[in-house]
Structure formats: C-alpha cells, structure tokens
Amino acid sequence: MVERRGQLVSRVALVSGGNRGIGLAAVEGLARAGLTVVLGARDFADGQAALERLAAAAESVRVAQLDVTDEASIDRCIAEVERELGRLDVLVNNAGVLLDSGGPATDPDLEAVRATLDVNLFGAWALTRRSLAPLRASGDGRVVNVSSGMGQLTEMGGRSPGYRLSKVGLNALTRMLAAELAGEVSVNSVCPGWVRTDMGGAGAGRSPAEGADTIVWLATLPSRETPTGTFLRDRKPIPW
Numbered sequence: 001m002v003e004r005r006g007q008l009v010s011r012v013a014l015v016s017g018g019n020r021g022i023g024l025a026a027v028e029g030l031a032r033a034g035l036t037v038v039l040g041a042r043d044f045a046d047g048q049a050a051l052e053r054l055a056a057a058a059e060s061v062r063v064a065q066l067d068v069t070d071e072a073s074i075d076r077c078i079a080e081v082e083r084e085l086g087r088l089d090v091l092v093n094n095a096g097v098l099l100d101s102g103g104p105a106t107d108p109d110l111e112a113v114r115a116t117l118d119v120n121l122f123g124a125w126a127l128t129r130r131s132l133a134p135l136r137a138s139g140d141g142r143v144v145n146v147s148s149g150m151g152q153l154t155e156m157g158g159r160s161p162g163y164r165l166s167k168v169g170l171n172a173l174t175r176m177l178a179a180e181l182a183g184e185v186s187v188n189s190v191c192p193g194w195v196r197t198d199m200g201g202a203g204a205g206r207s208p209a210e211g212a213d214t215i216v217w218l219a220t221l222p223s224r225e226t227p228t229g230t231f232l233r234d235r236k237p238i239p240w
C-alpha cells in the first residue's frame with residue numbers, strides 16, 4: 001500500500017498480453033499480492049473473458065484494451081490508468097509473439113522477423129516510453145521485460161531468428177533504460193523458463209504460475225532489495 005492524498009491505496013501494475021498464458025498468471029499473482037492490476041488485452045472481449053475465469057483476487061483487476069503495436073491504443077490505455085487509478089507503479093512488458101519458430105537465419109522470413117520485432121521489441125519500447133511519466137512519479141517504479149533464454153547471446157544458436165533477435169533487443173533495451181533511469185525506475189529482464197502456454201506448447205515443463213513467479217517477485221520485492229539492469233530466471237541472475 002502507498003499513501004495518496006492522505007489515503008492508503010494499492011500500488012498499480014499493468015500487464016500487456018494479460019489475457020492468457022504467462023501474462024494472465026502474472027495478473028493473478030500481482031492481484032493476490034495486493035496490487036491493483038490492469039489486464040491489458042489486445043481484444044477487450046478476450047480480456048473480459050479472462051477476468052471472468054480469474055477466481056482469486058479478481059475484484060482488484062480491471063481490463064483495458066491494449067495493442068502494443070498501436071500508439072493510439074497505448075496512449076488511450078495509459079491515459080485511462082492515469083485518469084482512473086491516478087498512478088502506475090509496475091509495467092510488465094509481457095505481450096509477445098513467436099512467428100518464425102524453427103525458421104533459419106540463413107533464409108529468413110523477413111516479414112515474420114519484422115512483425116515479431118514490432119510486438120516484442122518496439123511494442124515494449126513504445127509502451128514503456130508512454131508509461132515513464134507515471135512510473136517516475138511513483139517513486140518506486142518498476143519495469144519487468146519478459147524476455148527469453150532464446151535471447152541469451154552466451155547461449156545463442158540458430159533458428160527462430162526473429163524471435164531471438166527480438167529478445168536480444170529487449171535485453172539491450174533493459175540495459176539502456178536501467179542506465180538512463182538509475183535511481184528512478186528499476187528495469188529488469190526475466191526469462192520465465194519453458195512454460196505450458198499457447199506459445200510454449202503442452203510439452204513444456206512449467207505451469208504459467210511458475211513462469212510468472214520471478215515477474216511477480218520482482219514487482220513486489222521491497223524497494224531497497226530490487227535490482228536493476230539484470231537478467232533473471234528463477235529469481236537469480238543468468239548470463240546475457
């Protein structure tokens with residue numbers, strides 16, 4: 001809880017791509033942790049349907065239409081958060097696509113690469129830029145970028161080039177923003193592991209809640225213990 005105009009209010013988090021998968025699990029985890037959560041959904045009706053399926057803590061979740069590739073949608077969403085909730089403390093850049101799974105870098109589908117970068121990198125970047133004023137005003141603003149081990153340069157292999165590049169770029173963005181926002185807003189990348197979602201498939205080892213664990217942890221750690229400019233999996237740093 002934080003004080004606003006003499007009253008105690010909850011911290012506010014926004015999760016992009018909050019209507020399914022890891023995003024929905026992050027919404028639930030953050031709400032259970034006592035935050036007011038804005039479930040960003042590209043399709044508002046999908047967001048409402050997801051909210052109806054949320055058993056726990058659903059009363060502290062609200063849905064906002066949010067397509068991270070659409071600047072007007074981003075602007076409307078953040079303006080609505082500012083107007084109706086009066087603050088934004090945590091931004092989870094979770095929305096993502098995997099459009100060139102298994103495709104070769106030697107013969108890329110560049111249209112798929114561009115479309116992937118549009119969501120996973122430029123979408124997160126544009127949403128973060130629009131969120132910075134309220135995040136700075138929070139006094140303890142946090143950005144959590146949902147990245148992937150497929151973006152680790154130290155582990156880089158072939159295949160899925162658009163997806164890999166998008167996460168390498170997102171990790172670089174984490175470092176740049178953490179440097180520019182030092183002392184104001186923390187910015188970290190998280191690899192959720194291999195998670196059973198539409199993207200991860202049924203064979204993945206982790207549940208969406210397990211995938212969201214480090215995201216929720218970073219968003220709710222005491223301020224003085226919150227790192228910045230790191231890349232984490234299972235609450236521990238991993239190589240870039």
Ligand code: NAP
Binds near residue numbers: 017097196
């Ligand atoms: P998912 O089940 O496919 O869900 C993706 C979410 O992103 C959906 O809510 C989708 O919305 C949303 N989205 C896509 N394009 C969007 C746009 N333009 N604007 C707003 N939202 C958009 O995927 P997931 O497995 O939960 O993945 C979530 C994040 O974790 C991604 O960034 C992914 O790269 C990362 N990740 C996943 C795994 C894994 O094993 N699953 C591993 C490493 C990293 P719609 O429903 O409207 O399509």
